[in-house]
Amino acid sequence: EPEVTQTPSHQVTQMGQEVILRCVPISNHLYFYWYRQILGQKVEFLVSFYNNEISEKSEIFDDQFSVERPDGSNFTLKIRSTKLEDSAMYFCASRAGLEGNEKLFFGSGTQLSVL
Amino acid sequence: AQTVTQSQPEMSVQEAETVTLSCTYDTSESDYYLFWYKQPPSRQMILVIRQEAYKQQNATENRFSVNFQKAAKSFSLKISDSQLGDAAMYFCAYRRGETSGSRLTFGEGTQLTVNP
Numbered sequence: 001e002p003e004v005t006q007t008p009s010h011q012v013t014q015m016g017q018e019v020i021l022r023c024v025p026i027s028n029h030l031y032f033y034w035y036r037q038i039l040g041q042k043v044e045f046l047v048s049f050y051n052n053e054i055s056e057k058s059e060i061f062d063d064q065f066s067v068e069r070p071d072g073s074n075f076t077l078k079i080r081s082t083k084l085e086d087s088a089m090y091f092c093a094s095r096a097g098l099e100g101n102e103k104l105f106f107g108s109g110t111q112l113s114v115l
Numbered sequence: 116a117q118t119v120t121q122s123q124p125e126m127s128v129q130e131a132e133t134v135t136l137s138c139t140y141d142t143s144e145s146d147y148y149l150f151w152y153k154q155p156p157s158r159q160m161i162l163v164i165r166q167e168a169y170k171q172q173n174a175t176e177n178r179f180s181v182n183f184q185k186a187a188k189s190f191s192l193k194i195s196d197s198q199l200g201d202a203a204m205y206f207c208a209y210r211r212g213e214t215s216g217s218r219l220t221f222g223e224g225t226q227l228t229v230n231p
Contacts, residue, residue, distance in 0.1 A: 033218070043160070043206060045218040056218060089158055104219065106160035 002026040006092050006107035013082055014115055021077045021110045023092030031095040032075045033104070034067065036060070036088040043091065049075065082114045117142045119209050121222035128197045129230050135182075136192045136225045138207030146212030149183065149190045150219070154204040163205070166190065168212070194227075202229045 005024040013019050025032050034046040047057045049067055066078045075094075079086055092107040118141045128134035140149070151163040166174045166183050173181050178198075182191045194201055207222040 035219075037158075042223045043208075043219075043221040045220070048218060058218070091160060093160075103162060103165075108157070108159050111158075 002105065004092055004094055004105050004107035006090075006110050008110060009108065010111045010113070012113045012115065015084060016081050019079050019082055019112065021079075021090050021092075021112070023075045023077070023107055024073055025075055025092065025094035026096070026105055027073070029094035029096050029105070031055075031097075032067075032069070033093040033095075034077045035091045035093060035106075037091065037109075038085075038088045046077070046090075079112075082112075084114050087112055087114045117144070117147075117209050117211065117220050119207050119220050119222035121207055121225050123225045124223070125226045125228070127228040127230060128194070130197055130199060132197055133193060133195045134197055134227065136194075136205050136207075136227065138190045138192070138222055140188050140190065140207070140209050140222075142188070142209065142211075144211050148210045148212060149181075150208040150210070151179070151181070151190075151192045152206045152208060152221075153201075154206060154224070155202075160206075164192065197229050199229050199231060202227055 007022045032049040035043050037043045045058050047061045048055045064080045068076050089109045089111050091109045093104050095102050095104050120139045147168045149166045153161045153163050164174050164176045164179050173183050178195045180193045204224045204226050206224045208219045210219050211217045
């Protein structure tokens with residue numbers, strides 16, 4: 001089965017530093033997402049991306065966050081100035097198309113630790 | 116806004132027995148989709164089963180089946196013949212049906228323990 005690839009698997013950073021989390025979605029997919037999960041809590045939607053622009057974002061996705069698809073294969077999440085509360089597992093996901101039950105493929109996640 | 120509620124933070128089952136995980140949701144939409152995801156200790160999100168709201172027939176995937184009660188806005192997951200590998204966190208999720216790639220809204224999760 002095709003896979004969504006995320007790198008790195010673990011990222012440790014100092015508070016206030018910028019981090020970039022990287023994802024390679026499945027090659028023919030059109031819709032891309034970032035979700036996060038604080039340890040012990042539910043998975044929360046951050047942002048969705050289609051046709052090179054954000055299609056939806058949550059209240060969590062403030063000005064400190066940005067997404068980019070710089071080269072047609074990678075899909076990145078940037079946090080400009082990390083805070084302690086940004087520590088979480090960040091999941092990238094992709095879907096092929098618009099069918100409502102279209103399977104959403106998740107990556108294995110990047111565990112971000114902000115010290 | 117749509118909400119998903121899982122009222123059982125933890126459940127346990129004996130190997131080979133059957134267990135049912137509960138999920139309720141709230142929406143004003145008529146077109147939507149419901150999902151159960153499994154998250155083992157590796158924290159990978161694995162799709163277990165999905166249900167289209169317009170279908171009356173309950174979805175089934177091998178040992179996994181759902182009881183979808185649309186009027187009651189209930190979507191429970193039944194695991195039959197439980198195996199040790201079923202031990203994981205299970206999340207119920209909702210997606211609005213529409214023409215753009217809408218978000219998944221997750222419940223709080225149920226931690227399932229399978230006892231040998």
